[in-house]
Amino acid sequence: MSIAITTQIICFSILSLVILIGALGVVLLESIVYSAFLLGGVFMSVAGLYLLLNASFVAAAQVLVYVGAVNVLIIFAIMLVNKKEDLKPISDIKSRRIISTSICLTLLSLLIRVDLTNVWSLSSPQNSIGEESTIRIGEHLFSDYLLPFEVASVLLLMAMIGAIVLARRDVMSKDISTGLPVDQELIEKSSEPLLTNKN
Amino acid sequence: MISLQSIPLQAFLIVSSALFCIGIWGLLNSRNAVRVLMSIELMLNAVNINLMAFSSFVDNNLIQGQVFTIFVITVAAAEAAVGLAILLSLYRNRVTVDMESFNLLKW
Numbered sequence: 001m002s003i004a005i006t007t008q009i010i011c012f013s014i015l016s017l018v019i020l021i022g023a024l025g026v027v028l029l030e031s032i033v034y035s036a037f038l039l040g041g042v043f044m045s046v047a048g049l050y051l052l053l054n055a056s057f058v059a060a061a062q063v064l065v066y067v068g069a070v071n072v073l074i075i076f077a078i079m080l081v082n083k084k085e086d087l088k089p090i091s092d093i094k095s096r097r098i099i100s101t102s103i104c105l106t107l108l109s110l111l112i113r114v115d116l117t118n119v120w121s122l123s124s125p126q127n128s129i130g131e132e133s134t135i136r137i138g139e140h141l142f143s144d145y146l147l148p149f150e151v152a153s154v155l156l157l158m159a160m161i162g163a164i165v166l167a168r169r170d171v172m173s174k175d176i177s178t179g180l181p182v183d184q185e186l187i188e189k190s191s192e193p194l195l196t197n198k199n
Numbered sequence: 200m201i202s203l204q205s206i207p208l209q210a211f212l213i214v215s216s217a218l219f220c221i222g223i224w225g226l227l228n229s230r231n232a233v234r235v236l237m238s239i240e241l242m243l244n245a246v247n248i249n250l251m252a253f254s255s256f257v258d259n260n261l262i263q264g265q266v267f268t269i270f271v272i273t274v275a276a277a278e279a280a281v282g283l284a285i286l287l288s289l290y291r292n293r294v295t296v297d298m299e300s301f302n303l304l305k306w
Contacts, residue, residue: 005205008205008206009206012206012210016210016214019214019218020214020217020218020221023218023221023222023241024221026221026225026234026237026238026241027221027222027224027225027228027229027234027237027238027241032231032233032234035234035237036233036237039237039240039241042241042244043240043244046244046247046248049211049214049248049251050251052206053211053251053252053254053255054255055251055254055255055262055265055268057265058251058265058268058269058272061269061272062247062272065272065273065275065276066240066244066272066275069276069279070240070275070276070279073279073280073283074233074236074237074240074279074283076283077233077236077283077286077287078233080287080290081232081233081286081287081290081296083294083295083296085295085296085297087230087297087299088297088299088300090299096228097228100224100227100228101224103223103227104220104221104223104224104227105220107220107223108216108217108220111212111216111219111220112213112216115209115212115213115216116209116213120208120256120257121257122208122256122257133262133265136261136262136265137262137265137266137269140261140262140263140266141266141269145266148270152270152273152274155273155274155277156273156276156277158277159276159277159278159280159281160280162280162281162284163280163281163283163284164284166281166284166285166287166288167283167284167287167288169291
């Protein structure tokens with residue numbers, strides 16, 4: 001590790017603070033657009049933590065995939081479904097909040113207790129490979145992790161086709177309810193939504 | 200200049216535990232379906248921090264944790280794409296993103 005320990009501690013504290021405050025903002029803020037941009041900040045800070053752990057390739061992948069793809073996708077989804085709606089009030093919202101918050105705090109205390117009390121068998125020379133980690137990841141991906149690598153590519157293809165099939169607007173030659181032929185224009189038609197107002 | 204000390208493993212684990220619990224809280228309490236997907240991404244990131252910390256501190260010679268992190272990032276990207284597509288078609292059918300109104304399977 002080439003950075004001095006004080007610098008590391010300062011970087012780690014700042015990054016952790018940004019991660020935790022940003023994550024709290026993501027779940028607590030009223031505006032969903034602010035949440036999405038804070039989520040991008042959280043992803044960037046997580047990439048910074050990876051850099052502190054000497055993993056430059058995974059940090060770059062994190063920035064490319066999470067900030068570049070997932071976050072942009074979420075912002076597009078917000079743009080497509082952004083409608084001001086008045087949410088119906090839930091009657092037992094207070095008890096739900098209390099129960100879920102207590103469950104989360106219990107889980108957090110359990111996890112922190114395990115983190116602090118368990119004796120981890122750490123290997124002695126820390127971060128010994130450092131800069132070589134990208135080479136090592138490449139060796140892993142093309143030797144002992146070759147099958148998961150190929151399966152992951154098939155998974156990505158399936159996810160892409162599945163997303164297209166799920167999200168596209170069905171073009172039908174005739175109307176289902178009336179049987180009349182419908183005009184195939186590319187403009188947005190106002191259609192009666194199915195399955196609304198169940199209760 | 201090589202310093203032998205570094206940040207303890209426990210610090211990374213505590214940050215990732217807190218991030219995971221914030222994600223679970225958001226998953227349970229959000230009413231907007233997009234925010235539920237964001238909470239899932241937060242939880243996946245917490246798991247990734249854990250994997251990276253263990254790979255650096257425990258298994259720093261064969262960094263298998265980093266390879267696992269790459270796979271988790273891949274699966275998370277696929278999950279986000281399919282989840283948002285499901286959300287779009289749900290919005291088209293119900294004209295809302297309120298989690299409380301998706302009660303078609305509720306008995």
